[in-house]
Amino acid sequence: MSAVLAAAVVLTAALALGLVxxxxxxxxxxxxxxxxxxxxxxxxxxxxxxWFPGGPAxxxxxxxxxxxxxxxxxxxxxxxxVPVLVVPNRPGYNLVAVGADGASAGTxxxxxxxxxRRPGSTLTWVPVExxxxxxxxxxxxGGALAPLAVDTGRAGGGGPxxxxxxxxxxxxxxxxxxxxxxxxxGPLAGCPADRLTEADAAxxxxxxxxxxxxGARSLALAEDGSPRGRAAAAEVRSAAARAGVxxxxxxxxxQPLVVTSGWxxxxxAVRDVEAGRTTAEGTYLAPWLFTxxxxxxxxxxxxxxxxxxxxxxxxxxxxxxxxxxxxxxxTASGYEAWRLARGxxxxxxxxxxxxxxLYVPGSGGSGxxxxxxxxxxxxxxxxxPVANLGTA
Numbered sequence: 001m002s003a004v005l006a007a008a009v010v011l012t013a014a015l016a017l018g019l020v021x022x023x024x025x026x027x028x029x030x031x032x033x034x035x036x037x038x039x040x041x042x043x044x045x046x047x048x049x050x051w052f053p054g055g056p057a058x059x060x061x062x063x064x065x066x067x068x069x070x071x072x073x074x075x076x077x078x079x080x081x082v083p084v085l086v087v088p089n090r091p092g093y094n095l096v097a098v099g100a101d102g103a104s105a106g107t108x109x110x111x112x113x114x115x116x117r118r119p120g121s122t123l124t125w126v127p128v129e130x131x132x133x134x135x136x137x138x139x140x141x142g143g144a145l146a147p148l149a150v151d152t153g154r155a156g157g158g159g160p161x162x163x164x165x166x167x168x169x170x171x172x173x174x175x176x177x178x179x180x181x182x183x184x185x186g187p188l189a190g191c192p193a194d195r196l197t198e199a200d201a202a203x204x205x206x207x208x209x210x211x212x213x214x215g216a217r218s219l220a221l222a223e224d225g226s227p228r229g230r231a232a233a234a235e236v237r238s239a240a241a242r243a244g245v246x247x248x249x250x251x252x253x254x255q256p257l258v259v260t261s262g263w264x265x266x267x268x269a270v271r272d273v274e275a276g277r278t279t280a281e282g283t284y285l286a287p288w289l290f291t292x293x294x295x296x297x298x299x300x301x302x303x304x305x306x307x308x309x310x311x312x313x314x315x316x317x318x319x320x321x322x323x324x325x326x327x328x329x330x331t332a333s334g335y336e337a338w339r340l341a342r343g344x345x346x347x348x349x350x351x352x353x354x355x356x357x358l359y360v361p362g363s364g365g366s367g368x369x370x371x372x373x374x375x376x377x378x379x380x381x382x383x384x385p386v387a388n389l390g391t392a
Contacts, residue, residue: 068153068187070176072324077144083325084139084148085123087173088162088188091132091155095164095173097123099327100141107131109138109145118170120263120293122328125170153187160189167264168193168226171288171333178334181320182341192288192333193262196231200287203304203350204232204260205239206389207284210352211256212243220250220280222269224261232260232286250278258284266294273299290332292378295355303355304389306348307335309377313344322375330377350389357381 071086077100084105085097096105096115104112105126115124128137132155136147164172172191179188211219219240223233236258240247250257250269257280259269266289272278274297283299290303307314317338321330339345358380377383 066186067151070173070180070188071148071150072177072180073148075139075146075148077139077146078142080142082139082141083328084137085173085177085325086128086130086137086148086150087164087169087176089130089150089152090161090187091130091152092161093165094128094130094152095169096126096128096137096139097121097170097173098126098139098141099123099325103139103141105137105139107135107137112138112140118264119167119267120291120331121170121174122293123170127165162188162191162194164191166226167224168262171263171331174291174328174331175333175337177325177328178317178321178331178337179341181317181324181334182338184337184341192336193226193228196228196235199306199347200228200232201235203287203306203389204235204258206350207258207304207352208236208239208243208245210387210389211258211284212240212245216245216256216281218246218248218253219256219258220253220278221247222250222257222259222261222265224265226262228288229261229265236260250280252279254279254281256281256284258286259289260286263289263291263294270294270297270299270301273297288332290377292329292376292381295378295381295383296357298357301355302352302386304350304352305332306350308385309353309383313339314377318375318377326375330375351385352387352389353383354386355381355383 068088068090071089073084073086074081075084076082082103083099087095087097098105098115101124103115103124103126105115105128106112107128107130113126113128115126117123118125124141130137130150130152132152134149134151137150138145138147162172168191171193172188175192176188208219221233221236223229237247250272257269257273257278259266261269266285269278270283273280273283280300283301285294285301285303287304287306290305295301295303314335317335318330320338321328321334336345355378357378
């Protein structure tokens with residue numbers, strides 16, 4: 001066992017050092033070099049036992065739902081159990097997320113609304129207006145129909161009501177799911193996109209400082225109009241101005257791309273880089289964009305994190321999420337909510353991680369797709385620390 005662990009440590013250090021050298025020399029900008037490096041990296045990691053697995057089986061008993069709090073349940077539809085998430089589970093507009101393709105939901109058998117996929121998630125999302133108090137949400141998938149009991153609480157109760165109508169609704173629901181899985185089933189008070197945390201603001205400032213330290217004189221910024229997005233863009237522009245780095249829009253200029261939007265805007269940004277519509281010397285994602293659907297496209301993604309994705313706490317979250325919401329990728333917002341619910345969240349220095357998905361010829365894509373029974377930050381991929389970020 002000690003020999004295997006020693007080999008794992010040596011290989012991890014070698015991979016990280018190699019990636020830092022490639023970043024500094026610019027060789028990682030070449031698609032062939034990047035593909036060859038990450039293919040070798042994945043192979044070495046598998047041999048050393050460092051592949052990012054879903055984690056061991058098992059999870060704690062689910063907390064008892066409360067009226068007016070996010071609800072994570074399961075329904076027998078056809079031959080399998082299908083997870084169903086209702087957020088915020090309050091009177092009025094709700095998002096019902098179903099772990100099945102082509103699902104529909106509504107408040108009656110004859111009042112079903114067809115769902116759709118949303119950026120950053122593999123679930124099917126259905127908007128449903130719910131009345132106050134106890135009731136049922138009917139869910140249809142795979143030719144089967146079943147009701148889920150809900151209790152939205154009394155009208156006007158439960159404090160401030162989060163708005164999940166917009167593009168950031170699925171991320172908000174992911175945070176709610178993380179809190180429920182972590183044992184905190186109380187009413188949802190807000191959404192991640194409502195504000196920029198100081199930890200994330202510092203990570204963005206440190207990322208700009210890292211780019212300036214590598215000689216970048218300009219960067220592109222992909223932003224959005226959410227409260228968090230506006231504040232994040234302001235942090236990036238202020239840090240860039242102090243470092244003498246100009247900030248522009250994503251285009252064909254070869255420069256680093258910093259993405260501070262929500263999931264929907266980030267998916268468009270990384271897809272544009274992958275398709276060649278935007279040129280980027282690395283795509284630097286904000287911390288809240290750490291989720292497989294945004295890491296899988298080949299856009300040279302890097303992300304500042306204040307936790308180790310393969311650390312014990314993160315693996316525990318993956319295990320708990322996989323038990324309650326199988327097939328849905330873990331998210332940074334979900335993990336942070338899980339940690340807050342468990343009282344384990346705290347300050348930590350940020351590190352910059354590079355990500356890549358192994359492409360196997362004939363596999364039909366770049367990988368990173370989620371399948372039921374596996375829960376991983378980046379299926380078929382590698383997440384490698386490349387730099388410690390300074391205080392900003």
